[in-house]
Amino acid sequence: MPNNHYFYKSSSQSSLTVRATLPCRAKLDYSRSPIISSSSPIDLIPSSKIGKLESPSSTHNPYRRCIWISVSFLSLAFLLLYIVVSSRNSTSARFGIAIDGGSSGTRIHIFSSKGIMGGFPLLDLKSMAVMRKTPRLSSYLGDPELSEESLVELLEFAKEKVPNDWHKVTEVRLMATAGLRMVEVGLRERILESCRRVLRLSGF
Incomplete structure (x- = not known):
């Protein structure tokens, strides 16, 4: 069975993103997750739709x-x-x-x-x-x-x-x-x- 990559995006205040490799038809049991609380709403987003995180530029502006x-x-x-x-x-x-x-x-x-x-x-x-x-x-x-x-x-x-x-x-x-x-x-x-x-x- 092919594996697809997914990201779990939590919408709670303490934002947490966890990457996992799961079977397409696997059932998620949130109550047993040691990381993500089942009381927090979770959106399942394909990794292909998530943009790259932007990090602050470390390049020093020589003109500043x-x-x-x-x-x-x-x-x-x-x-x-x-x-x-x-x-x-x-x-x-x-x-x-x-x-x-x-x-x-x-x-x-x-x-x-x-x-x-x-x-x-x-x-x-x-x-x-x-x-x-x-x-x-x-x-x-x-x-x-x-x-x-x-x-x-x-x-x-x-x-x-x-x-x-x-x-x-x-x-x-x-x-x-x-x-x-x-x-x-x-x-x-x-x-x-x-x-x-x-x-x-x-x-x-």
């Missing part, structure tokens, strides 16, 4: 990280320029600089706006620039005063991107992110004070 970085970068640029432009009530072009003391290094972001429209700055994407310097600021725990040296190269990079006439009116913001928040308060303040000293002499 880039998208999030880009969104974060543009959000930071918009926020900084909005603060700078709105505080000066100007409709002319403006520049803004943000220094991010992160856990993987120190980054400097240069932003530019073409002007203001409807109370919001118009970002000039062509003028934006980023540079990263290692090691991170929190690496100077042994000698916090040396942390200012890591900013010198970053500020020189910013001077090349921002026109000379705009240096004195360009605002620089130093942000202590994850890399510095984990440092003991006293050492962190010494590192930040060393960085402030460099910023005061930078010409911005």
Whole structure:
């Protein structure tokens, strides 16, 4: 007698699928089944009609990280320029600089706006620039005063991107992110004070 393959599909809340090979004319005794309760309605479905189960794709999207970085970068640029432009009530072009003391290094972001429209700055994407310097600021725990040296190269990079006439009116913001928040308060303040000293002499 030929054998057909069937799946038992339970419609109870604890969904259970059991595969078995049974004769076509076999009688099913649900009361003796150690797995499926006879009180649960059961649908007998031929295996040929059951589609393949879809599993979540394990393939990592290589562009997802880039998208999030880009969104974060543009959000930071918009926020900084909005603060700078709105505080000066100007409709002319403006520049803004943000220094991010992160856990993987120190980054400097240069932003530019073409002007203001409807109370919001118009970002000039062509003028934006980023540079990263290692090691991170929190690496100077042994000698916090040396942390200012890591900013010198970053500020020189910013001077090349921002026109000379705009240096004195360009605002620089130093942000202590994850890399510095984990440092003991006293050492962190010494590192930040060393960085402030460099910023005061930078010409911005």
